[in-house]
Amino acid sequence: MMPRIHVLMIEDSDDDAVLVIERLRRGGFEVISDRVEDSEAAASVLRTRPPDLVICDYHMPAFGAEAALMQLRASGLDIPFIVVSGQVGEETAAALMRAGAHDFLLKDRMSRLVPAVQRELREADDRQRRRQAEAALRRSEERFRLLAEQATDVLFRCRLCPRAEVEYVSPAIRMITGYPPEDLCGRPDTLFSLVDKEDRPTLKGSWRTANPEPLRVRWHPREGVEVWTEQRVVGVHDDQGHLVAVQGILRDVTEQVHADEERERLRRQLDQTERLESLGRLAGGVAHDFNNLLGVITGYAEIVLDTLPDDDPCRADMDEISRAADQAAGLTRQLLTFSRQESSKPETLDLNAVVEGTRNLLRRTIGEDIEIVTLLDPDLHPVTIDPSKIQQVVMNLVVNSRAAMPDGGRLTLSTANLDRDRGPSPADRPAAHGRPSPEERPKRGWACLAVADTGCGMSPEVIRRAVEPFFTTKGPGEGTGLGLATVYGVVKAAGGEVDIESEVGKGTTIRILLPATARSGPAPVDTTRDDTTRDDTTRDDATRGQGKTILVVEDDAAVRAVTTRILVRSGYLVHEAGSPAEALDRFGPGTTRIDALLTDAIMPGMTGYQLIEQFRRTRPELPVMLMSGYAAGAEKSVAGFPPGVAHLQKPFTARALLDSLERTLHPR
Template sequence: MTANGDDFEKEVAALRKMNQVLIARVEHAINSSGSDYSIFEQNILLQNRVEERTNELEESNRRLAEYLKEEKRISEDLRASERRAALQRAAIAQLVLDQSIVSGDQPRALERITEILAATIDVARASVWKLSEDQTEFHCLTLYLARANSHQSCATIFQTNMFPRYFEAVLAGNRINAEDALNDPRTRELAESYLLPLGITSMLDSGIFKEGRLIGIICLEHTGPRRKWHADEESFISTAATIVAQLFLNEERRRAEERLRESEERFRILIKNSSDFMAIISVDGILRYISPAAERASGFSIAELKGKALRDIIHPDDIKDVMAVWNEAVRHPEKVFSVQYRHIHKTREWVYFEAIGQSCLAEPAINGVVASVRDITERRHAEQEKEKLHEQLAQAHKMESVGLLAGGVAHDFNNMLGVILGHAELAMAMTGSSGPIYKNLEEIRRAANRSTDITRQLLAFARKQTVVPQVIDLNETIAQMLKMIRRFIGEDIDLVWLPKSGLWPVKIDPSQIDQILINLCANARDAIVDLGKVTIETDSAVFDKVYCTAHPDFLPGEFVLLAISDNGCGMGQETLSHLFEPFFTTKKMGKGTGLGLAMVYGIVKQNNGFINVSSKPNQGTTFKIYLPRHTGEAALKSKANIVGVAETGHETILLVEDEPMILEIAKEMIEKQGYSVLTASTPGEAIRLARQHTGEIHLLITDVIMPDMNGRDLARNLQPLCPGLRYLFMSGYTANVIAQHGVLDEGIHFIQKPFTMKDLATRIRDVLSQTNP
């Protein structure tokens, strides 16, 4: 095969001519020699061979033509590629040497990069985008428009979840080379919102990566006819992306260095002005460096502290613990240590310090143990005070828990006492005072009454005692008790009364003041051997929030003080810590129940007051009770004398009680007074009786707490059936149904279980005699 197509054509023509000559010779030979089939056959074979060779030559000629054409295209592509490569090398040189990139001027550097990219690749638009830290948004940092040779303000933000295939493609292949961007599966989701409005037909994008993580994208966008992208162009945009990544990294480093400088400056200022101080201690326990704050904390100057050994400045009792921590820190430099100790102050007092640090003996620049030291003297004092407050709070919680238990026990106990007391009284009435068992019944009644007193003290402690508060003058109430108190404590003890004139009024059940005075004066009497003195005084007191912060049981505000003091034997701290606990007593067996002070505590708490006790062995005791000042308009009431009323009657009474024994004994006691009694063991039965009864029902006596319905709701349900019906509630303890924290609601009539026949008769008559129901 020749290298020239014309020569090849001549050769083919010569072969054809030769073929024709051979055929002619063969035909002549046949004609001359006669019909010789063998010669003719050879001629045919030769003719076919020539045709085959001719076709082969024609096919070779076609291939050669195609090769020459491809060779020409490749040569042209090579020349174009060399031109692009030259442009790209020049562009990279521009990028590397550009002053804005070298200096780290990121905004201008990005503008130059997009300008050079657009010019080198010959595209209409070039832009750089930054991915947000959470990888949810792309922010356009710069956009260059080649035709206008201008940079457009770019505030565009794309949500990555809007174009998932596009971003998946970038992450998967680092680049996107979309010749037909409108139909390419990687970019067609951009068509409606981005490509079509801007006339973009082809795209060449490259991801910007840092340590394998996508942080941005360079976008080159072509408008007009679709464009095929070359491999060298893809390689070039990847190089540009690397330069941008380095630019971002340099900017981050610059900012980090700037932050470091700012941090170092802040640290220097903090070290200088911090209340904590820094110390570097050598391996032999000598202070090598002390920051200025140490002067304020210790009172010593830096010069005085520097060079001091730890043993010279730490309390002898603490040095062992400090050195143990020190040795541990030296052995394990990877650990951070913490230790609290007492440090000598220049005033020769001990202050509490806390050191937190780590061994840096292996660091040549430090070669010591670094510690941050804080003055925690105030904190330690506060912790000690807090511990004290926690103990007080725990005591209050314990008292509350015991109170709940005591209240529950008293409730059940009262029910049984009611049965015992009622039957004893009925039996005494039947036998008469001359009966053979009357004295036995009298002893039973006395025991029941004594047990009743105990349960009432328990209820008072548990703040379940039923009370009817009145606005009183405390001085007047106490003055009425003085004569009885003097007889009670005896002639050998001097009673001193120191009332404060103009005392604020208080709201409390007067009987509770009597209980407080009797119990506290009894304790004072028992604490005095032979001669002594008991002082009762009143005053006004005001507490602010600062005081109450240190005394959690106290409340800020205005209070009336009742103080009872004696000069008896006093008490130690152990006794004081259990003083108000039920059944706690220091008296001999049979001399006290241990409920008196518990009852006083419950009364004070029930009336929103507080109590403070101060005592020392052989130095006497003072109880100070603070009751809230009453600021309402209610008139002051003195202790009124009870007017006697007739205890018998003829009215009809509906008695409701879910405890069968109490229901039975109460019915007998009421009937003994002449009343007609209807009994019911449930509220539902009581309502049915009221509906069926043809006569008038004058009074409802009901237990407060019952299954299905409480006493107050029962009274409401009976009101439409029995107009004018009066109510008397009874219970073994105060329920919130008729009282709040033991204080009866307005207009409520109540009798505490257990009750005597006389108490019940008097209370019934009193309720029935009221003008209004």
């Protein structure tokens, strides 16, 4: 049930008042409001139906915030008073706060409104509680005891002379300290021994001065965990005005403190997420541009290879260039994966080959002071997973192990098969993350990849939180807390699980379990790779074109040139356009005849998708191919187009280009 509050709005703008009330309602309040613009109307509301809260606009022609604040103080009512303004100087705001305003908000930062109202209402309630307690303390001792014994907050009185000593404390103290009142009254040493060492001087000082400000103190009870309390005290003076005692309220605010800490943690996490998203956008843009360069390198390397005799020694050099470009393309795919602009491309593969293929890179990554040992099962089941992502998994695990062994050690990478019903540890073990139910277990068992180190190890608490995003045991600036979270995400997406076994001071073993895949059956076809298998209808590259006319639209001149050259060498007639506008102007409907459109997806002024729509208005059956460095984005955009629109991932080889174009021109 939403809390109901009565708000007095001193505001001459009906629109602004409506916005404030609506924001409070969205914040969880049931709001009853009175809006006034002058002193007489405000006095009437304060006199006849006092509100729970006053919200006042600073700039009012005849009745501003200063006058309203003076009127509220003169009424004797203790009501939170919040000032809102469009623009005001810091000195003015500070003067209003000194005059008694509880908070000051700028209208362009109204996100603070709900938390400020919640805080001020809570503190007003606290002040009311304190006044009630003070009134109760002035009544008879018996009535005071009856009230105190029913309170959930701790009521206490402490004599200050000759030394601080508790005279009275209510029974609720047992919930905080574990001791009954009689064990603490008159025993200051026992009482202060339960207070955190860092908080003892502050607590004693607040009693000596009767400081009325809220004070948070940590307690260590006889049994149980740390308890946070908030104290509010008032001073008791003798006839000469000397401070002789304090009395007040002690409230358990442990849950509130933990909630505040969690909000702060989430705020820091949000900040880091936003930074990562910005980095992701940057990485995606860099990868897109880099893919264009790789496409040019790959294309011209293939053209040169086609012109070289089989025995020319330069062929080996060109092969190395092609292999390097292919490896660089893998790096750009990882950048696109990080920026969430790359879809997963699972393949059936051997984890042993993944380990062997990354061994040299691992050596350069971890340094010479760490010994690398591999124990690979020669009969390991194949698995189905994106090759670049499983390489990323291995690298993340190795980097974590290196950090755990700053003085050197041994890193062991091993593989093994596990039976369908067998797991690496008991099913209820907290270190097993993402464990499938028995019905979800793979029919052919598991293939296990384990990375073990002889490093510092992890405690059970760290193991339980290890795969949480942003959780890290490293110092500031030494880690993002995404390493194991990424591992978990990749493995979980592949239907697998992550198991962590660790002991402080002895090392850590992390096992990646992936469902085994049948060895029979063709591997998934990837039209962007050199090893794409062509069917029997694939023609000789030099005669593919047969006079077909292709319009190539690409804003990158180098990519456009190499694409055109590949097509021309294969017998196609090619028209080029450096922008969608040029394509429509020179080769649009009613002009030059074209048999297919090959266009980049992302270009200035107009996207490739919009260009396709323009051509399809008059030629709905026109074969179309989209080239893109943003795989996931391109696939999503193309999904809504009619049949005949193909997607070609950059960087592409000549074979991938020609095969894809032939399938587009001659669909089965």
